[in-house]
Amino acid sequence: DAGVTQSPTHLIKTRGQQVTLRCSPISGHKSVSWYQQVLGQGPQFIFQYYEKEERGRGNFPDRFSARQFPNYSSELNVNALLLGDSALYLCASSWVVYNEQFFGPGTRLTVL
């Protein structure tokens, strides 16, 4: 079975631009979570979606938004990019919210 997939792999943007990152969960998984990992630190929780509803939001500004589609795939949008948004963005899926979360390879975002 395919694992969690994310696209694109790498992305370079300039300050002020907007970006959309995509995630496809493991088949059968209904929960998708997004994390941001800056260099040298552990991942930080951004959002969790379960059955297309937002179930959790981390301490991130309103520039960050997400949604989950009927096929359980998800998009993370970041508006008005700042240099500090440069990070590895990780998507994780789980069957239900209390189970193991399996991570994708991540999208490396560089903001210039």
Place this chain on the structure above:
Amino acid sequence: SQQGEEDPQALSIQEGENATMNCSYKTSINNLQWYRQNSGRGLVHLILIRSNEREKHSGRLRVTLDTSKKSSSLLITASRAADTASYFCATDAAGGTSYGKLTFGQGTILTVHP
């Protein structure tokens, strides 16, 4: 803020030796999960241990959980050069609306020398 704190921050050992990493956390949890990360790539899930469990094994991995001390340890036995990676503990805090939200520590960088 970081819920889990790993110790040590870095660990360097020879192939064949055992590696032990510790994780402390602050609040009650539903479960604790250990992950491995190679060179800034995606996280690989190793083990999930629930709050009512004390010990779990998976191959060369052994995880213990002491909820009274709010701590966990990951033991890798007979380490290999391929085990070189960063290891993270992540807690799923109990109560409120935080279920399913994992809070990660800073990680332990393990280097296994051939």
